[in-house]
Amino acid sequence: MKIEQAPPKLDRRTFIKNVLTGSITGSLLLIYPMGGGDALDMLQPATIPDIPVQIPGIRGETYEIHERKFAFIVDITQCIGCGSCCVADKREYKVPDGYYRTWVERYIKDFNDQVYVDCPNGGLDGYQTPRTDIEVQVRDTFFVPKLCNMCKETPCTQVCPVGATFTSPDGFVLMDSDRCVGCGYCIQACPYSSRFLNPITHTAEKCTWCYHRVRKGLLPACVEVCPTGARKFGSLRDETSEVYKILKGPGVLTVLKESMGTWPALYYLGARLEVI
């Protein structure tokens, strides 16, 4: 039998031409719809409720973004594990169920230095019942609130392939959800597990130390609602602020996973050796 149709012309030149045209057009089409989105909604002027200033020197003054420096201190000895902070955080950002920007862990250690950690629902429901599954004698029990460490040497921003997460000049590690492609590298990179992929927007999300509140002279929501003052936040450029006084004073402050060289701006007061 004779083949009637001639085979398509496939010399080297045509082949390369077709492949190049195809791949260039394809990649242009893929990247063109990026960006844009609902940026306009975000630019609507936010209503600033009539709330007295909590962090002096911000509202009504020029914000020299390179000059500002803030610190967060968590006093573990004051934390009672009520979970107010977790509730406030969920409400401030409408965080989807099952995801946490901040959470409170319960640490239990026994006389053999065995450490038991649990965190039912991120501490959102508080800690109503003691753990019943530990049969040995308990030596110490305490709560450890966790949130973004705002590292100076940030593992998460270094791995972002599209520049969607960054450290702002005033030291906050923030997300640009318009640019985020949801690859999840930053979530893998964060040594403190403080990032997650939002199931609705499919972009990475993290604690911002309530940057929108701080820029208006207000304390982060979790600090504002903490009944015992276990969470403290303030400017390091203000010598009268509580965090400045604590950092200047002789008290023992620790950071989480110091050996990783991330240089967090989140400090812990009274953290036991076991806290990681």
Add this chain to the structure above:
Amino acid sequence: MSNYEFRLIVVVATIVVATGIAFVVKAQLIPDSFGKYGHYRADAIDEETQRPIRHGTNTSCLKCHAYEAAIHLKGRHKTISCEFCHGTYADHINNGKKIGALPVKKDTEITTLCLRCHNTEIKARSQAVIKTVAMPEHLESQKVKVTHTCNQCHHVHAPLKYINRAKQITGLMEAES
């Protein structure tokens, strides 16, 4: 013009045009403020700043709720945020107008809420920070029914308000001057 020269011009022209197109496309794809402070879009900082504030402070609540303010600010519970028990300011007030009612906890909900902080069973709570009680031992020792809810003796905004007053009346405590 020789065939060789023509080919050369075509190649050079193609490279120049392609580079030009590449620069135009690159300029189109890179957002305006990208690179102002670093390898990111500087406008993202301003956009984050624009995020709506949902939590007020106790001052914003007590500005209108003067009756509660008089009790709350005098009691041991003055450091507790209104919004933790009642919900966020933004769900209640928008542009100075009431837009919704916030829930008030009732009956056993109150006991659950109290024990969230005051339960002795959770050993992690320092007595220097918070006074804790064991249930139902506390109710038994106070000789009340075990079905009592906390707010039958303790005012939720100022837990020792009635207790102290009762002690003053019975002479167990000196009256306030």
